[in-house]
Ligand code: ADP
């Protein structure tokens with residue numbers, strides 16, 4: 750909780766009320782699993798980070814900027830970057846961000862471990878503060894489908910274990926979580942725990958007015974928060 754407080758305070762010092770993947774540590778501090786990742790601000794550091802995270806393997810690279818909320822919309826996410834292309838990809842991502850908005854604050858580039866989406870389901874876990882009900886925790890189908898299908902469900906925080914379980918059962922895509930078409934079912938317990946930890950985080954910090962983990966990748970082995978954005982007041 751102290752760690753989380755420090756992360757939010759340092760964002761406030763940067764004079765921004767929007768945070769992106771630089772807030773991954775906040776999730777870590779609340780025990781929500783995230784893929785291994787580093788934020789770097791130099792080409793050579795990107796290469797070094799990739800060597801550490803995935804020796805000889807591929808990584809994901811993302812632009813980190815409070816001015817760019819939807820990173821893939823501007824070509825700010827590169828998935829499956831092989832070791833030889835990390836340096837050039839670093840330059841590409843920064844160039845794209847600059848072209849999109851010349852005065853954007855660019856904190857750097859996140860180099861992240863690849864998550865196996867094929868064995869998982871991209872879900873969304875989030876929170877919005879409602880003037881009447883207070884913090885509403887949201888769960889649903891995530892990734893690129895979130896706006897198209899609007900398959901989500903809400904609960905007022907704090908969310909108990911049983912109501913978190915109900916949320917998983919309520920969405921139309923529930924059969925996907927249980928392993929449709931011969932796939933292995935996802936680890937529902939990990940998703941339930943994530944919803945409860947998220948509920949705890951936003952209850953502890955009323956300054957967080959909005960938070961989205963999208964995607965929260967649910968696999969047979971657990972749940973991982975791959976992307977996050979939040980607004981503080
Ligand atoms: P944004 O939502 O800002 O466009 P994301 O970080 O959510 O950026 O990345 C966009 C998409 O790229 C994700 O929905 C996911 O499909 C894919 N992706 C992102 N990070 C990873 C990762 N570490 N491993 C595999 N796929 C990823």
Ligand code: MG
Nearest residue numbers: 963964976977
């Ligand atoms: Mg996202």
